[in-house]
Amino acid sequence: MQQRSADRLARILDACAEVLDEEGYEELSTRTVAARAGVPIGSVFRFFGNKRALVEALGRRNLDSFAESVAGRLPALPPADWRGAVDAVLDEYLAMKRTVPGFGLVDFGAQLPVGAPAACANHEVADRLADLLAAHLGRPADVRLRRTVLVAVEATDALLQLAFRVRPSGDEEIVAETRELVRAYLARVFD
Structure with a gap:
């Protein structure tokens, strides 16, 4: 029973993501998502009260998937290789941006409603990344590290939005500049 419920929830979130890509947030409706997922509208309302809650859940699922992917890549890197860890974070984000x-x-629920400030989501992303990086590097995720990672996440978010506005697949030169900027900034804490 629990597996069926989890499968239904996954189908609903998958359908939400597809409708977002095809029609955008304004045209998204719980009825459309239910039809796309092949479930009764009541099933959608069992999990979500409205389309905003549905999209927020999609953002949380994306964040969990992102954190799992990053966590899976870190053990293959030398413990002191913070630059490799930062590259893994950026590479996973870019892969999701291009394929998910x-x-x-x-992304992680940052633009709800679409175009809104990303404060809450970026704080959660920064906290998750600070914990992952601290564990990988064998250091505490103290206040300074958390603040530094938050600033890096905010800067990266803004620059990658620019990269994807310039080119739908992400302008590689802006991505390279972003990588350089983030490495230089994080060197203050990690070197």
Whole structure:
């Protein structure tokens, strides 16, 4: 029973992501998501009260997937290789941006409503990344590290939005500049 419920939830979130890609946030509706997922509308309302809650859940799922992917890559890197860890973070984000349905509009729930400030989501992303990086580097995730990672996440978010506005697949030169900027900034804490 629990597995069926989890499968239904995954289908609903997958359908939400597809509709976001095809029609955008304004045209997204719980009825459309239910039809796309092949479930009764009541199933959608069992999990979500409205489309905003649905999209927020998609953002949380994206963040969990992102954190799992980053965590899976870190053990292959030498413990002191913070630059490799930062590259893994950026590479995973870029891969999701380019391949995960709905990620272009929602990523980690930052743009709800679409275009809104990303404060809450970026704080959560920064906290998760600070914990992952601290564990990988064998250091505490203290206040300074958390603040530094938050600033890096905010800067990276803004610059990668620019990269994807310039070119739908992400302008590689802006991505390279972003990588250089983030490395230089994080060197203050990690070197």
